[in-house]
Every structure is written in structure tokens, then in C-alpha cells.
Amino acid sequence: MPRTVLIVIDMLNTYEHEDAEALVPSVRRALPGITALLAHARASESPVVYVNDNFGEWRSHHGEILEAALAGRHKSLVEPIAPDESSLFVVKARHSIFFETPLSYLLGQLGAERLVLCGQVTEQCVLYSALDAHIRHFDVVVPDDAVAHIDAELAEAALQLMRRNMSADVCRVQDVEFDG
Numbered sequence: 001m002p003r004t005v006l007i008v009i010d011m012l013n014t015y016e017h018e019d020a021e022a023l024v025p026s027v028r029r030a031l032p033g034i035t036a037l038l039a040h041a042r043a044s045e046s047p048v049v050y051v052n053d054n055f056g057e058w059r060s061h062h063g064e065i066l067e068a069a070l071a072g073r074h075k076s077l078v079e080p081i082a083p084d085e086s087s088l089f090v091v092k093a094r095h096s097i098f099f100e101t102p103l104s105y106l107l108g109q110l111g112a113e114r115l116v117l118c119g120q121v122t123e124q125c126v127l128y129s130a131l132d133a134h135i136r137h138f139d140v141v142v143p144d145d146a147v148a149h150i151d152a153e154l155a156e157a158a159l160q161l162m163r164r165n166m167s168a169d170v171c172r173v174q175d176v177e178f179d180g
Contacts, residue, residue, distance in 0.1 A: 004179045005112040006041040008050045009119030014072035019150045026148040033146030033173040044178040049088045051097040062089035095125045098132040114139040118146035123154035134166035143173040
């Protein structure tokens, strides 16, 4: 059973929120890295888990979240990273991928020991998720060319915190290895 799991954070997005205009250019820069990680993880048969905000729509499920994102203003940022039939999906309501979600249980079922985090937003959801993964004793990998930010300075500080305080492997996409 694979020990490394790719987690795609909040990439199914309509970009209809307050910080969208500041975020979109960074998402465009991170997109090639995220698509490369997805291809690599899928080729090695490592699990891919999308953990996505439900944007306060408590009746929504992953199919509706994907449909809304594909119908949004920036469909081109969603299409290349859309989940495939083997992808797993967890809906979250707050910043951390672990906060009141079944993700810990799912990762236990998958035998995960190492999490590769990609997506958005580096200085918010990625940072809080890395911390929560660290305190759950997962090894954390954050490819800095596969995460998107709103504020570049805060994102750099967040990556430094992950590296220094959470022992995260902050690296480049090309340096990420998956089991398989």
C-alpha cells in the first residue's frame, strides 16, 4: 500500500472571493507544478486526495463543487487539475484540511506516512494544514512551485515556518518522489 499521498488543497475554486485577483496570477504560476505532481502521483499509483472548501454551501458535494469551479471565471485554472475517477475527495469548511474532516481516518486507511501538499493558499490553508499534518506525525513535503499565494512575503515566511518549525521538506516539484 502506498505510504505517500498527494493532497490537493482548495484548487476547485470559482475565484469569486475577495482575494481572487491577487491569487489568480500565483495560481497560474503554480499550475504547471500541480499538474506535474498529479501526473507523477497517478503514474506511480499513489493516492491523490482533493481537500476542498465547500464555500459555505452545506448541501454541496464534490461533484457540485467541481461543476461550480468549472463554470466560474477561471475555468482554465480548474480544468488541468480536475479530479479523475481514482481521486479521493474530502470537503472542508475551514483552513486546515484536518479540521473536523474525516481526512485523518482516510489517511490511516491508506497507510499514509508522508503527505505532499500542493494548492492554495500558501500562507493560509497550506500552512495550517502542514502544521496539523506535522502534529499528527506525518512527514510533510511542500513543493514551493506547486503552491499559490495571495501575499508573496507572507507566503515566503510561511514556507520558512514549515521548513523550520514543522520539519517540512520544502523543495521543487522535480525533487518529489512517490511510492509505486
